[in-house]
Amino acid sequence: MEPYKYELSEDELPRQWYNLAADLPTPMQPPLGPDGKPVRPEMLAPVFPMNIIEQEVSTQRWIDIPEEILALLAMWRPSPLFRARRLEKALKTPARIYYKHEGVSPAGSHKPNTAIPQAWYNKQFGITRLTTETGAGQWGSALAFACSLIGLECKVFMVRISFDQKPFRKLMMQTWGANCVASPSNETQAGRDILARMPDTPGSLGIAISEAVEQAVTDKGGKTRYSLGSVLNHVMLHQTIIGLEARKQLAKAGEKKPDVVIGCAGGGSNFAGLAFPFVCDKIHGADITILPVEPESCPTLTRGPFVYDHGDTAKMTPLLPMHSLGHSFVPPPIHAGGLRYHGMAPLVSQTVVEGLCTPRAYHQLKCYESAVLWARTEGYIPAPETSHAIACAIDEAVRAREEGKEKVILFNWSGHGLMDLAGYQKFFEGRLTDYSLPQADIDKFLRELNGLPQAPAKKTGKW
Amino acid sequence: MEPYKYELSEDELPRQWYNLAADLPTPMQPPLGPDGKPVRPEMLAPVFPMNIIEQEVSTQRWIDIPEEILALLAMWRPSPLFRARRLEKALKTPARIYYKHEGVSPAGSHKPNTAIPQAWYNKQFGITRLTTETGAGQWGSALAFACSLIGLECKVFMVRISFDQKPFRKLMMQTWGANCVASPSNETQAGRDILARMPDTPGSLGIAISEAVEQAVTDKGGKTRYSLGSVLNHVMLHQTIIGLEARKQLAKAGEKKPDVVIGCAGGGSNFAGLAFPFVCDKIHGADITILPVEPESCPTLTRGPFVYDHGDTAKMTPLLPMHSLGHSFVPPPIHAGGLRYHGMAPLVSQTVVEGLCTPRAYHQLKCYESAVLWARTEGYIPAPETSHAIACAIDEAVRAREEGKEKVILFNWSGHGLMDLAGYQKFFEGRLTDYSLPQADIDKFLRELNGLPQAPAKKTGKW
Numbered sequence: 024m025e026p027y028k029y030e031l032s033e034d035e036l037p038r039q040w041y042n043l044a045a046d047l048p049t050p051m052q053p054p055l056g057p058d059g060k061p062v063r064p065e066m067l068a069p070v071f072p073m074n075i076i077e078q079e080v081s082t083q084r085w086i087d088i089p090e091e092i093l094a095l096l097a098m099w100r101p102s103p104l105f106r107a108r109r110l111e112k113a114l115k116t117p118a119r120i121y122y123k124h125e126g127v128s129p130a131g132s133h134k135p136n137t138a139i140p141q142a143w144y145n146k147q148f149g150i151t152r153l154t155t156e157t158g159a160g161q162w163g164s165a166l167a168f169a170c171s172l173i174g175l176e177c178k179v180f181m182v183r184i185s186f187d188q189k190p191f192r193k194l195m196m197q198t199w200g201a202n203c204v205a206s207p208s209n210e211t212q213a214g215r216d217i218l219a220r221m222p223d224t225p226g227s228l229g230i231a232i233s234e235a236v237e238q239a240v241t242d243k244g245g246k247t248r249y250s251l252g253s254v255l256n257h258v259m260l261h262q263t264i265i266g267l268e269a270r271k272q273l274a275k276a277g278e279k280k281p282d283v284v285i286g287c288a289g290g291g292s293n294f295a296g297l298a299f300p301f302v303c304d305k306i307h308g309a310d311i312t313i314l315p316v317e318p319e320s321c322p323t324l325t326r327g328p329f330v331y332d333h334g335d336t337a338k339m340t341p342l343l344p345m346h347s348l349g350h351s352f353v354p355p356p357i358h359a360g361g362l363r364y365h366g367m368a369p370l371v372s373q374t375v376v377e378g379l380c381t382p383r384a385y386h387q388l389k390c391y392e393s394a395v396l397w398a399r400t401e402g403y404i405p406a407p408e409t410s411h412a413i414a415c416a417i418d419e420a421v422r423a424r425e426e427g428k429e430k431v432i433l434f435n436w437s438g439h440g441l442m443d444l445a446g447y448q449k450f451f452e453g454r455l456t457d458y459s460l461p462q463a464d465i466d467k468f469l470r471e472l473n474g475l476p477q478a479p480a481k482k483t484g485k486w
Numbered sequence: 487m488e489p490y491k492y493e494l495s496e497d498e499l500p501r502q503w504y505n506l507a508a509d510l511p512t513p514m515q516p517p518l519g520p521d522g523k524p525v526r527p528e529m530l531a532p533v534f535p536m537n538i539i540e541q542e543v544s545t546q547r548w549i550d551i552p553e554e555i556l557a558l559l560a561m562w563r564p565s566p567l568f569r570a571r572r573l574e575k576a577l578k579t580p581a582r583i584y585y586k587h588e589g590v591s592p593a594g595s596h597k598p599n600t601a602i603p604q605a606w607y608n609k610q611f612g613i614t615r616l617t618t619e620t621g622a623g624q625w626g627s628a629l630a631f632a633c634s635l636i637g638l639e640c641k642v643f644m645v646r647i648s649f650d651q652k653p654f655r656k657l658m659m660q661t662w663g664a665n666c667v668a669s670p671s672n673e674t675q676a677g678r679d680i681l682a683r684m685p686d687t688p689g690s691l692g693i694a695i696s697e698a699v700e701q702a703v704t705d706k707g708g709k710t711r712y713s714l715g716s717v718l719n720h721v722m723l724h725q726t727i728i729g730l731e732a733r734k735q736l737a738k739a740g741e742k743k744p745d746v747v748i749g750c751a752g753g754g755s756n757f758a759g760l761a762f763p764f765v766c767d768k769i770h771g772a773d774i775t776i777l778p779v780e781p782e783s784c785p786t787l788t789r790g791p792f793v794y795d796h797g798d799t800a801k802m803t804p805l806l807p808m809h810s811l812g813h814s815f816v817p818p819p820i821h822a823g824g825l826r827y828h829g830m831a832p833l834v835s836q837t838v839v840e841g842l843c844t845p846r847a848y849h850q851l852k853c854y855e856s857a858v859l860w861a862r863t864e865g866y867i868p869a870p871e872t873s874h875a876i877a878c879a880i881d882e883a884v885r886a887r888e889e890g891k892e893k894v895i896l897f898n899w900s901g902h903g904l905m906d907l908a909g910y911q912k913f914f915e916g917r918l919t920d921y922s923l924p925q926a927d928i929d930k931f932l933r934e935l936n937g938l939p940q941a942p943a944k945k946t947g948k949w
Binding site: 032093094200402444 | 590594660858908910
């Protein structure tokens with residue numbers, strides 16, 4: 024019998040995270056404060072605990088994973104590496120397609136890989152309560168799960184329209200003991216101000232971030248901090264356990280290296296988690312094509328410039344050097360999947376500037392078609408976000424067939440779609456269409472960047 | 487680091503299913519036809535393919551698992567055996583609690599363990615289309631998944647009230663290419679007759695079975711058969727892969743044997759799947775307490791007599807020797823979980839008659855409380871059915887603490903609850919109550935057994 028799965032035992036769990044900042048050919052540009060000057064670590068202290076801020080600014084290559092965090096990650100890690108043999112047959116491709124199954128975590132996605140360490144470091148620092156925002160609910164669920172294991176209170180501000188449309192996500196958080204409220208809420212000044220002006224607003228990620236940050240920084244006891252599920256350097260760091268495991272598993276499968284590495288990219292963390300160890304290999308000479316995949320309706324990397332921009336709509340965060348469509352950008356409502364973030368992790372953005380990674384954008388109908396083909400060959404029903412990586416993997420496998428090449432394709436199966444079946448329903452009912460964003464729409468949002476500091480795109484030109 | 491998981495590699499997959507019928511101290515009594523005479527295998531041929539009927543009546547101890555079935559099961563099997571260390575700590579118990587995680591299958595439960603073989607044997611026999619019924623949707627999803635992999639059409643009659651209340655289960659089936667309709671439907675004579683009399687009926691499992699069986703036996707091309715997800719001998723057989731794997735995994739964990747084996751029991755298949763290999767060990771002298779757990783609101787094993795009864799409400803099936811509450815029994819609507827079947831697998835019933843297994847019944851509030859404690863310690867959110875096994879495992883662990891004994895407790899974590907969060911919502915909102923079924927209600931349903939043949943409870947008295 025040909026093997027489907029390449030598993031690692033718990034004692035083969037990686038003991039260190041990999042920090043790409045140590046190996047980037049051009050150093051990262053610093054985040055800037057409202058005065059245009061670099062943000063100093065201590066300025067972030069009201070928002071994050073100092074042990075996480077240290078990771079955020081670290082350029083140390085390997086960072087030890089504390090034993091207690093490993094023991095918690097071992098509840099579902101190492102995650103299995105599967106070979107998609109049935110899809111290969113359906114596509115008649117000579118390519119060997121491997122995928123890292125991150126849907127096996129209790130929250131159903133890769134998000135707990137950073138939720139657990141973030142909760143743990145906060146607890147170590149004496150924090151008793153975390154606040155966060157969530158859109159569709161993946162991140163809120165993951166942090167609720169992590170806080171329940173580690174013993175922290177957890178407060179989640181969930182964008183109102185999702186709160187109303189996705190009651191089951193809220194129930195997952197409640198099952199894990201978190202307090203999830205619709206945003207804007209009456210619990211913060213930011214929320215009350217917005218409700219006074221727009222009582223019927225559906226909410227937005229920007230508003231929810233403002234509420235979560237406000238509750239953290241205004242806690243007089245100093246025992247509350249804020250937690251973010253993507254974009255920041257320490258989040259990318261925690262997710263590299265995915266790629267580090269995958270490297271060992273590919274070796275067990277008898278593969279020297281992948282030829283193509285693929286991940287979907289919203290804020291960038293699941294892509295970075297799988298890809299960064301292979302970006303390191305590429306920097307050191309390996310021939311690997313690395314593809315972050317985003318939706319055509321939110322084409323941050325493929326059509327957004329590399330700029331300094333705020334991480335949130337309300338401009339509460341520092342300016343980050345990244346690809347961005349402008350901090351007020353929202354994708355058209357016709358889009359049914361996730362990956363709706365206006366910006367992109369600075370570390371991921373820099374790999375694109377350098378030419379180490381080559382972004383692709385996909386229309387949603389092709390992604391849903393790929394998801395259904397996947398479910399009918401490989402069984403697991405993917406999240407709409409994950410379907411972007413699947414669509415790209417299928418394209419690469421078809422290309423390998425056309426070129427007659429035995430390529431090794433590796434992608435990140437970032438999460439299952441069992442909480443997202445409403446999107447499938449719209450697809451089956453023909454209620455989804457593709458949408459190419461007019462350049463004029465992008466330009467409109469980019470105008471809000473006028474007057475912000477410039478982020479020159481620095482590259483070595485080697486890739 | 488202390489291990490959480492005890493995994494097997496794919497080449498450690500069991501190569502044979504275990505058939506308890508070969509080892510039962512008293513032979514099984516045969517199913518009876520409407521004339522009160524034993525059903526001959528060929529009489530079942532319009533409903534099931536002959537290769538499955540052969541398994542249904544087999545008394546051979548070990549039955550080879552075909553290589554192609556193994557390759558499909560390997561998509562998620564061997565399933566991990568976890569040790570619930572965090573729950574142990576929370577309970578301060580000296581017991582070691584192990585659970586077999588069947589929620590890792592693409593359909594999210596143990597059901598595909600038999601859906602895959604059933605679809606495969608039908609395909610081998612030249613069948614092109616399977617029909618089935620589903621209540622809450624677990625079994626319909628599993629068969630849809632199996633048919634998509636094996637290349638069969640799949641038709642699912644889903645009880646109308648569930649069809650309307652659980653649209654996401656239908657979408658899972660649709661994603662896997664199955665055709666799922668609300669029952670009663672206009673597609674069968676049985677459905678049309680009922681709709682003419684009761685146009686607003688919410689449907690029932692009994693009606694849905696009638697529709698599915700009718701479509702199988704009236705297919706003029708002879709290429710359609712019916713598939714059942716529990717109760718029958720061949721279903722128990724296919725599920726024994728769970729217990730056979732668990733036995734190997736316990737050995738890897740350094741345990742000689744479990745002291746207590748627990749599974750929830752509706753039709754009996756997930757309980758049997760884990761327990762039967764250990765029932766065999768018990769028959770051969772091992773000291774093991776084996777506990778099937780059912781809801782107090784559908785107490786088939788704990789309060790139903792051992793009788794000959796029909797498997798369905800419409801009395802289309804043969805009479806089976808089993809514990810039953812009467813074929814018209816329906817649990818009170820206050821009950822939010824699964825496990826609503828009026829009867830019980832004949833093989834499971836016989837182990838109870840023999841005293842090899844000792845049934846327990848639990849109220850639903852305790853089950854939901856246990857499920858929430860589980861989610862907050864062990865992470866994974868269980869199905870309401872599974873929560874019955876968890877509640878019993880917790881009780882046994884607490885008893886071990888009180889007795890100061892280092893017991894080894896093993897239970898079947900039969901599936902995740904991500905499609906069942908509406909039940910959790912009712913629990914959190916205080917809309918669930920416990921319900922003890924009055925004896926008069928049971929007696930009312932049992933009166934319909936008057937005039938049916940008797941099934942004498944045969945036992946050796948050894949246990």
